[in-house]
Amino acid sequence: MESSKSNYKYLAVAVAVILAYLSPLYVLGQKAHVLLLDNIDGAVASLKVLAHSGQVFGSLNATVPNIMNGLLRNTMGSEFNLQVLLYWAFEPFTAYVINLTLVHLLAFLGMYLLLKHYVLKEHEALAVGVALAFALLPFWPYGGLSVAGQPLALYAFLNIRARIDNKYDWLILLLVPFYSSLIYSFAFFLFGMGVWWLYDAVVKKQVNWRWLAAMFMMGLVYLLVEYRLLYNIFFDPGFVSIRSEFPLYRIEGKRAALQQCIDNFIFGQFHAASLQQLIILPAAILALVIAGIKKRRPYLLLGLLFLSGVISIWYGFWFFKAWVPIKQQFPFLAEVNMSRFHWLHPLLWYIIFALALKVILEAGRLGKYLVAGLLVLQVGFLFYNNDEITQRKLAVPSYQEFYAGHMHQEIAQFIGKDQKDYRVVSIGMHPAITQYNGFYTLDAYVGNYPLEYKHEFRKVMIAELDKSPFYRDYFDHLGGSRCYLFVEKLMYNAMMTKDHNIVIEELALDSAQLKKMGGHYVFSALEIQNSQDIGLKLLKVFEEPDSAWRIYLYEVS
16 A cells, blocks of 8 residues: 555656646746747747638638638648647647647656556556656657657557557547647557567467557548548649659768768657657666676667667668669659658657666666666756757747737737738748738748749749859758748848847849739848848838847838
8 A cells, every 4th residue: 555655656746847847838928938940930820820710620622811822721730630629729828838738748647657567567666757757858849649649559559469458548549649640650650560460460470450450440540630631642633742842862971871870869859859868878778788797688678779770770861862763763752751760769768768777776786776866867857958948048039039929919000901911921030920920921831832832932032042052952952841031141041030230231032023922011030221122111110128029021012
């Protein structure tokens, strides 16, 4: 009974630590610093625009008029995704906080159940500690449970494989697709499950039809949830995506590819961060040394390390030039990022961490102190990588400063027209900012939109791109998803905050093309000195203390 009470205490402490990790969001509100890259610079604004467009449940032919003169509804998130519904039901920042709270708590629950029942059966306190560490990872908010939900799904699958499943295991596999992504992670997760099933069936002669049925059920639910994406890819012949112009390779030399493999194995990747480099990898090495001294063979630990290495090799070489002939034969491979097996790394690395700590714990009397120290260090490292800390270090504005809602209200009132009656573009700042504040934009950060629109938008800045081989290559090949107005001399075009005391001396902008596309106003974070020469009329300069931006409002004349 005392042991059970102690375990409840451990669980309560773990939940309290998770809430402390998230506390900047609760305490500071919109003054908190949140992830910029692929988050508030695009994803959050897109979710808000979709939620307020009236097209959350739009038809297969519907468009969202706020973006790119009418972005196809099918290129945005499914209405069956919980995150879309959160932004539909709540104000954006509230939805953002609820989403992250659910993600971190469910990450803890899933990893705890997985470790307690299958990895650390005799060490429940250790299971709590490792589950806590996993739950403190800086999960990509837009991914939902794409990484955070994998332990929970694996736990359910293992119960079915062991034939000890109940209705809750099937319910988990039924619900996870409504809060995660098939193309980011679970297509690769299910592939791994399928390979494991084949191994059991062929090598071990153990055919588990319920396990196979569970995989098919989960896959089918994903297909139903992502019906818009499937329609776009397979049933809309008139839609030609920008992804068709993505490069067949990005790495020419083997040395560069190998370096990417090594970097991925040691440091992981941003969207599926595992933060194994400082504590987990050394702990695994120490565990192997201890096992060698004691003449033990930790096959599972070795196997998972090997699998992680194979995934890193696949990741590093996927964009290697040698793949080109195969991708030319199968164009689908050029548009789909098959390197995303690395989204399985966080799950693998924290199981590796658990196995390594178990070896160390059972090594001798000092083992428990060393394990406690390693856990504390990893938790501390994870806290150090909290968005509030990392984004401040990068001088990223707070959520409130970034979106600058009050100042954009003033701009809208100054223009004095219904926002749906005119279109705007941004220079020196992310178009997500104007989108978030209700403006209809010609520019956007969208991962999938018609190639024809990209080519038409390019004409607005064709002369500017000709001045910069870097931005020309970035827009034409690598970065078409960032359909921005790029300026040659700006190092980072979209983050020209008001502390940048520079001006744009000579902007090459085709105002006639901009006007043709419906552009009426330019929101520039910097003064454009040759504005009159290119058909732009300065109307007013806006600046406020709680805004990261100084906005020069130009009218396209």
